[in-house]
Amino acid sequence: MKPHGPIPPAFRADASGMLLIGGDRAEALADAAGDTPLFVYDSAMLTARVAEWRAAMPKQVQxxxxxxxxxxxPLLALMAGLVDGFDVASGGELKAALASGMAAAHISFAGPGKRDRELEAAITAGATLNLESMGEGERALSIAERLGVVPRLAVRVNPDFDLKGSGMKMGGGAKPFGVDAAAVPALVRRLIDAGADWRGFHIFAGSQALDATAIADTQAQTVTLAARLANDIGAxxxxxxxxxxxxxxxxxxxxxVDAAAVGAALAETLGDRDPVLANxxxxxxxxxxxxxxxxVYLTRIVDRKTSHGETFLVTDGGLHHQLAASGNFGTVIRRNYPIAVASRFGEAPAETVSVVGCLCTPLDRLGDQVALPRADVGDLVAIFQxxxxxATASPAAFLGQGPAQEMLV
Ligand SMILES: Cc1ncc(COP(=O)(O)O)c(C=O)c1O
Structure with a gap:
C-alpha cells in the first residue's frame, strides 16, 4: 500500500456517504453534467480562499x-470580481481575461516568446507587458510607436536567487524568464527615455512552496532587489x-502553507523597506x-479487474485531464494525489487497489496501490486538488479522448 495526499479538510459526505461539493452530491453533479469525467469547482471555496488571503496579508498588497x-x-468571471488583477501568459489568455470583465489596466502579461501580434494586442488593450528581454522591449516600443500609443511596460527581473523548496524554480542563474537583474536598470532607463509608461518590476522566483519561512525570505530578498534596482535607475x-x-x-x-505567517513577515518586510519604495x-x-x-475531478469506474494478484479500477478519466496527478507534469518521483471513492467518502479502507485511466499507456495511473473502500463498476472516484x-494543462486530445466536462457550483 502507498499513501495518498491529504484530502482537503473542507470536504464532507451526506448521510449516505456521498461526497458533497458545494453542497451538491457528487453523483447528482455528474448527472447534471450529462457525462463523466467532470471537473467541479466550488465557488464558495474560491471566495473563501480569497478572503483568507486578504485576512492574512498586509492591506496594501494587491x-x-x-x-x-x-x-x-465561469471561474474567471467569478475571480474577476474577487481579485485585483489577472496575470496572463498568452494572447489567448489576454482575450479570455478581457472577456471575463477584468479591466485591461489590471491585466499583466508575462511569458517568454511573445509574438508581435500578442504584444500589439496587449498594447492596444492597455494591458501591462512584463518584458522578458531587451529585444522584447525594443519590439514593444516600436509597435507602440507605430500604433501611436503610450505602452504600459514593466520589466520581469530574473533575480539572482530562487525560492527555496519550491516545486518550480523560476529565478537564480541562467533562465529563459525575465531580464538578468544586472541588465535591468539600462532597460528601464531606455523605456522611460522612449516615453513608455513604466509600470515597475515583476519578480517571480518560484512556485509550489509550502514553507512559509522560505516564501517570506524570498519576498524579503525581492523587496531588497527592487529597492536596489530603483536606486540604480533613479526612479x-x-x-x-x-x-x-x-x-x-x-x-x-x-x-x-501558513498564510498568516507569510503575511506577518511581509508586513514586517514592507514596514522596513527602503524609502525609494515608499510610494x-x-x-x-x-x-x-x-x-x-x-x-474536484470526478471519474467513473468502467472496469474492475485483477492482474497477478493486483486489483485495478479502470476509470473513464486519466492523464489526458489530470497529467499532474498521474505524475507526469513536473514531478520526478510519482506520488499519489488525494483520492477517494465519492460514494463511500470517509469510509474506512477495505482494500488496496490501483486506479488507472482509460489510456493505453502505463503512465496513466491516478492512484498507485492506494487503500480505498470497496468500489465497483459505476462508482465515482474523486481526485482532489x-x-x-x-483541464488545460493536460493533453485532452491524446488518443482521441477529448476534454472533460467542467462545472462551477
Ligand atoms: C510568471 C508566473 N506567474 C504565476 C505563476 C503561477 O504559479 P502558481 O500557480 O504556482 O501560483 C507561474 C507559474 O509557473 C508563473 O510562471
Missing part, C-alpha cells in the same frame, strides 16, 4: 490571479509584483493556491 492555473470562463517603480510561490499539499506528508504598490501573483483546492493545472 492580489493578482495567474489564470494559467484555471482559465475556465521609483509604480508597482513591485512580488511573484507568488504559495503552494498546496498534493502529496503524503505535505502540509498547507510603490505591491502585488502577489498566485495561481494554484487560489483555485486548486476548490476543484484538481482546480489548478488540470
Amino acid at each position: 492580489l493578482h490571479y495567474a489564470m494559467k492555473a484555471n482559465p475556465y470562463a 521609483p517603480p509604480p508597482l513591485v509584483n512580488l511573484g507568488g510561490g504559495m503552494g498546496v499539499p498534493y502529496f503524503p506528508g505535505d502540509t498547507a 510603490s504598490g505591491f502585488a502577489m501573483e498566485l495561481g494554484r493556491w487560489l483555485v486548486a483546492e476548490a476543484g 484538481a482546480g489548478a493545472y488540470g
Whole structure:
C-alpha cells in the first residue's frame, strides 16, 4: 500500500456517504453534467480562499490571479470580481481575461516568446507587458510607436536567487524568464527615455512552496532587489509584483502553507523597506493556491479487474485531464494525489487497489496501490486538488479522448 495526499479538510459526505461539493452530491453533479469525467469547482471555496488571503496579508498588497492555473470562463468571471488583477501568459489568455470583465489596466502579461501580434494586442488593450528581454522591449516600443500609443511596460527581473523548496524554480542563474537583474536598470532607463509608461518590476522566483519561512525570505530578498534596482535607475517603480510561490499539499506528508505567517513577515518586510519604495504598490501573483483546492475531478469506474494478484479500477478519466496527478507534469518521483471513492467518502479502507485511466499507456495511473473502500463498476472516484493545472494543462486530445466536462457550483 502507498499513501495518498491529504484530502482537503473542507470536504464532507451526506448521510449516505456521498461526497458533497458545494453542497451538491457528487453523483447528482455528474448527472447534471450529462457525462463523466467532470471537473467541479466550488465557488464558495474560491471566495473563501480569497478572503483568507486578504485576512492574512498586509492591506496594501494587491492580489493578482495567474489564470494559467484555471482559465475556465465561469471561474474567471467569478475571480474577476474577487481579485485585483489577472496575470496572463498568452494572447489567448489576454482575450479570455478581457472577456471575463477584468479591466485591461489590471491585466499583466508575462511569458517568454511573445509574438508581435500578442504584444500589439496587449498594447492596444492597455494591458501591462512584463518584458522578458531587451529585444522584447525594443519590439514593444516600436509597435507602440507605430500604433501611436503610450505602452504600459514593466520589466520581469530574473533575480539572482530562487525560492527555496519550491516545486518550480523560476529565478537564480541562467533562465529563459525575465531580464538578468544586472541588465535591468539600462532597460528601464531606455523605456522611460522612449516615453513608455513604466509600470515597475515583476519578480517571480518560484512556485509550489509550502514553507512559509522560505516564501517570506524570498519576498524579503525581492523587496531588497527592487529597492536596489530603483536606486540604480533613479526612479521609483509604480508597482513591485512580488511573484507568488504559495503552494498546496498534493502529496503524503505535505502540509498547507501558513498564510498568516507569510503575511506577518511581509508586513514586517514592507514596514522596513527602503524609502525609494515608499510610494510603490505591491502585488502577489498566485495561481494554484487560489483555485486548486476548490476543484474536484470526478471519474467513473468502467472496469474492475485483477492482474497477478493486483486489483485495478479502470476509470473513464486519466492523464489526458489530470497529467499532474498521474505524475507526469513536473514531478520526478510519482506520488499519489488525494483520492477517494465519492460514494463511500470517509469510509474506512477495505482494500488496496490501483486506479488507472482509460489510456493505453502505463503512465496513466491516478492512484498507485492506494487503500480505498470497496468500489465497483459505476462508482465515482474523486481526485482532489484538481482546480489548478488540470483541464488545460493536460493533453485532452491524446488518443482521441477529448476534454472533460467542467462545472462551477
Ligand atoms: C510568471 C508566473 N506567474 C504565476 C505563476 C503561477 O504559479 P502558481 O500557480 O504556482 O501560483 C507561474 C507559474 O509557473 C508563473 O510562471
